[in-house]
Amino acid sequence: MKVKGRNVLLTVMTLCLSLLFLFTIQPSHSITTTTAYAADNSLQRVKARGKIVMATSPDYPPYEFQVSKNGKSEVVGMDVDIMKQVAKDLGVKLVVKSMSFSNVLVAVETGKADVAMSGINPTPERRQSVDFSEIYYNGGQSFLINKTDAGKYTSKASLAHKIIGAQTGTLQYNLAKSKIPGAQVKGMDKNTDLVLALKTHKIDALGIETPSAEAYVKNDPDLKMIKSGYSLNKNDTGSAMALKKGSGTLVAAINKSITKIKAKGLPNQYLAQAGKYMKVNTHNTSMFHYWTYFAKGIEYTLLISAISVIFGVLLGTILALMRFSKSKIFHAISIAYVEFVRGTPLMVQVMFVYFGIGIVVNLPALLSGIIAVSLNSGAYVEEIIRGGINSVDKGQTEASASLGLAKTDTMRFVVLPQALKNIWPALGNEFVSLVKESSIVSIIGVTDLIYQLNIVRADTYRGVMPVFVAMIIYFVMTFILTRVLNYFEGRMKHAK
Amino acid sequence: MPNKPLVEVKKLKKNYGDTEVLKEIDGTVMPGQVICVIGPSGSGKSTFLRCLNMLEKPTSGQVLFEGKDTQKFSEEELTTLRERMGMVFQSFNLFPNLTVLENLKLAPIRVKKMSDKDAEEKALGLLKRVGLDEKANVYPDSLSGGQAQRVAIARALAMDPEMLLFDEPTSALDPEMVGEVLAVMKELAEDGMTMVVVTHEMGFAKEVANDVWFMADGYILEKNTPNEMFDHPKNPRTKDFISKIIGNV
Numbered sequence: 001m002k003v004k005g006r007n008v009l010l011t012v013m014t015l016c017l018s019l020l021f022l023f024t025i026q027p028s029h030s031i032t033t034t035t036a037y038a039a040d041n042s043l044q045r046v047k048a049r050g051k052i053v054m055a056t057s058p059d060y061p062p063y064e065f066q067v068s069k070n071g072k073s074e075v076v077g078m079d080v081d082i083m084k085q086v087a088k089d090l091g092v093k094l095v096v097k098s099m100s101f102s103n104v105l106v107a108v109e110t111g112k113a114d115v116a117m118s119g120i121n122p123t124p125e126r127r128q129s130v131d132f133s134e135i136y137y138n139g140g141q142s143f144l145i146n147k148t149d150a151g152k153y154t155s156k157a158s159l160a161h162k163i164i165g166a167q168t169g170t171l172q173y174n175l176a177k178s179k180i181p182g183a184q185v186k187g188m189d190k191n192t193d194l195v196l197a198l199k200t201h202k203i204d205a206l207g208i209e210t211p212s213a214e215a216y217v218k219n220d221p222d223l224k225m226i227k228s229g230y231s232l233n234k235n236d237t238g239s240a241m242a243l244k245k246g247s248g249t250l251v252a253a254i255n256k257s258i259t260k261i262k263a264k265g266l267p268n269q270y271l272a273q274a275g276k277y278m279k280v281n282t283h284n285t286s287m288f289h290y291w292t293y294f295a296k297g298i299e300y301t302l303l304i305s306a307i308s309v310i311f312g313v314l315l316g317t318i319l320a321l322m323r324f325s326k327s328k329i330f331h332a333i334s335i336a337y338v339e340f341v342r343g344t345p346l347m348v349q350v351m352f353v354y355f356g357i358g359i360v361v362n363l364p365a366l367l368s369g370i371i372a373v374s375l376n377s378g379a380y381v382e383e384i385i386r387g388g389i390n391s392v393d394k395g396q397t398e399a400s401a402s403l404g405l406a407k408t409d410t411m412r413f414v415v416l417p418q419a420l421k422n423i424w425p426a427l428g429n430e431f432v433s434l435v436k437e438s439s440i441v442s443i444i445g446v447t448d449l450i451y452q453l454n455i456v457r458a459d460t461y462r463g464v465m466p467v468f469v470a471m472i473i474y475f476v477m478t479f480i481l482t483r484v485l486n487y488f489e490g491r492m493k494h495a496k
Numbered sequence: 497m498p499n500k501p502l503v504e505v506k507k508l509k510k511n512y513g514d515t516e517v518l519k520e521i522d523g524t525v526m527p528g529q530v531i532c533v534i535g536p537s538g539s540g541k542s543t544f545l546r547c548l549n550m551l552e553k554p555t556s557g558q559v560l561f562e563g564k565d566t567q568k569f570s571e572e573e574l575t576t577l578r579e580r581m582g583m584v585f586q587s588f589n590l591f592p593n594l595t596v597l598e599n600l601k602l603a604p605i606r607v608k609k610m611s612d613k614d615a616e617e618k619a620l621g622l623l624k625r626v627g628l629d630e631k632a633n634v635y636p637d638s639l640s641g642g643q644a645q646r647v648a649i650a651r652a653l654a655m656d657p658e659m660l661l662f663d664e665p666t667s668a669l670d671p672e673m674v675g676e677v678l679a680v681m682k683e684l685a686e687d688g689m690t691m692v693v694v695t696h697e698m699g700f701a702k703e704v705a706n707d708v709w710f711m712a713d714g715y716i717l718e719k720n721t722p723n724e725m726f727d728h729p730k731n732p733r734t735k736d737f738i739s740k741i742i743g744n745v
């Protein structure tokens with residue numbers, strides 16, 4: 001009997017897993033098939049929609065970065081200005097979508113954005129997965145070093161066997177790996193973190209595009225820029241826009257626009273403009289100056305956590321009831337779900353919901369984040385509720401049954417109310433931990449506290465202070481929440 | 497008194513895994529009868545009661561309710577069986593999340609589909625009957641043991657059962673509260689309620705019971721009138737047990 005139940009469970013689990021795999025593999029097929037069958041209508045689609053969506057990682061001044069304009073945070077920079085011009089030429093509006101750099105190409109591949117523009121170098125590897133426009137700017141490669149090391153590091157050769165930092169997944173990263181003998185390359189997702197690593201001597205030099213390097217040097221007297229000295233094919237090092245494979249018509253239209261823009265010498269004009277933004281921006285780097293950013297972040301973090309905990313409780317209850325159901329299938333699905341969700345990182349789940357499910361229905365980042373965190377929380381809440389149900393004395397169920405009450409009524413009127421009361425503290429803890437864990441949604445560009453923190457860091461060129469402020473904010477939030485929950489818990493114990 | 501049995505138990509057997517708890521139980525309960533069941537701890541008295549209202553499924557044998565095999569009951573018939581055969585537990589098992597009144601109203605409303613007003617009227621009447629009408633709106637955990645058990649009896653009565661099962665209704669009570677519960681039970685018996693009562697309250701058994709059944713080792717070893725059972729037990733095991741409980745009292 002027991003063994004048989006196990007087998008059913010295993011079968012269902014394998015089934016669920018293989019379904020998931022199929023689901024994840026499916027998209028790439030469907031993309032190729034749609035491009036094979038349907039004629040390229042990328043340009044038509046953008047024009048029909050009246051807007052073009054650009055994915056970017058706004059932590060790369062002067063290409064793209066965040067500033068506050070009249071108290072509102074906005075993505076600016078050369079890339080944005082160029083894209084604005086392109087949009088104008090196409091006769092559509094520009095929508096900028098922020099996310100981490102490692103996600104911008106995925107966003108294009110999965111249709112979350114029409115164009116990825118984030119100082120991207122059109123390397124041969126990348127050309128295999130996306131189409132590129134013509135190069136719109138060629139900034140060249142440099143290194144940032146600490147001014148104190150100016151005598152030690154003067155060229156690429158002097159960096160041999162040193163620790164070189166670079167953004168993960170960038171040309172700089174690959175160049176440092178392949179062209180500097182014996183170099184140990186350290187990859188991070190954000191240039192702001194890399195600059196901090198440089199200043200704290202965790203790395204010796206930072207491989208970075210020249211315009212960015214110049215921006216940092218201008219804003220930080222402790223840094224110095226040296227030329228990279230790489231001999232490079234110009235075609236592989238300039239910046240280009242990435243588009244989904246098979247967007248020939250859109251690429252052609254964009255290229256036309258780029259040619260015009262370059263002919264007018266606009267990129268350099270835009271760079272100068274970006275520099276001005278940065279000057280205004282670095283004028284006041286006090287954390288108080290950025291309180292609206294942090295406030296917005298708190299608002300989103302609390303919003304995501306609160307909504308997710310509500311849906312998590314709903315889902316968790318359903319899963320727990322399935323677990324207790326007589327149906328072997330329901331029982332097994334519930335176990336499989338909980339095991340699977342608990343066995344995979346929230347970060348991967350967030351990305352899966354945003355990019356994976358996003359292929360079928362285009363979900364906005366905030367909604368994706370809430371869905372992913374809710375789905376994740378449901379699995380944990382299921383365990384809490386199951387514990388709560390088990391904690392209700394068996395005599396209660398028997399008394400209820402002896403009165404002729406149906407199983408569902410027994411659950412609804414007798415067991416669940418008592419279970420929920422028992423698990424109130426555990427649910428409160430789940431809420432508090434969601435406040436902390438939901439921080440992961442910043443990777444898909446949800447403007448929660450972590451996201452805002454990164455903006456402030458990129459914005460102020462201050463690595464540590466914003467982190468410290470965010471840490472204090474998180475602590476104050478969880479501390480207050482815990483007190484409030486304790487208060488209600490006490491009240492629930494007295495009154496009923 | 498009509499002489500068709502209300503409940504008949506035939507060769508009832510109940511195992512939990514490898515443990516044979518009930519080996520072979522036979523017995524008949526006539527309408528209006530009060531049967532007391534006595535026996536050492538672990539002899540299967542609770543299990544026997546729970547097989548009567550199908551809280552436990554018998555391993556083999558039959559429990560007939562009005563001549564019908566309860567094991568073949570549909571979900572609906574099972575609900576009807578439990579409506580007609582109430583149960584009172586040693587540990588009361590009142591629902592702590594509901595007030596006394598709500599405890600009484602829940603089953604009539606959900607099972608009998610009674611209106612809220614009717615259920616409330618009925619509940620208040622029953623609370624009055626067990627002398628607890630002023631406790632209608634309190635939560636169970638503010639009741640004393642004796643009060644809680646009287647509420648539990650009222651809750652069972654709210655379904656208008658023809659028969660009540662009591663599983664050691666007074667053994668979790670402080671001695672000074674036993675009397676108030678037994679008084680309620682006595683009244684019920686006088687009103688003609690059919691009852692199967694697991695109890696070692698000899699006084700109650702002698703005064704109220706028609707028959708006393710002695711259970712041990714998974715069998716009913718002796719069935720007798722209360723006076724015979726307590727004063728002149730036949731089976732040596734019964735003798736031994738009776739002398740022990742008399743010694744204790």
Ligand SMILES: Nc1ncnc2c1ncn2[C@@H]1O[C@H](COP(=O)(O)OP(=O)(O)OP(=O)(O)O)[C@@H](O)[C@H]1O
Pocket residue numbers: 512515517535536537538539540541542543544
């Ligand atoms: N659900 C169960 N699973 C396994 N064994 C059980 C279960 N319920 C009861 N038993 C066993 O069956 C035997 C009889 O239990 P039961 O509760 O019917 O005895 P009892 O006569 O009511 O005893 P007491 O006077 O202690 O209440 C005991 O040995 C008990 O351990």
Ligand SMILES: [Mg+2]
Pocket residue numbers: 541542543663664
């Ligand atoms: Mg018992």
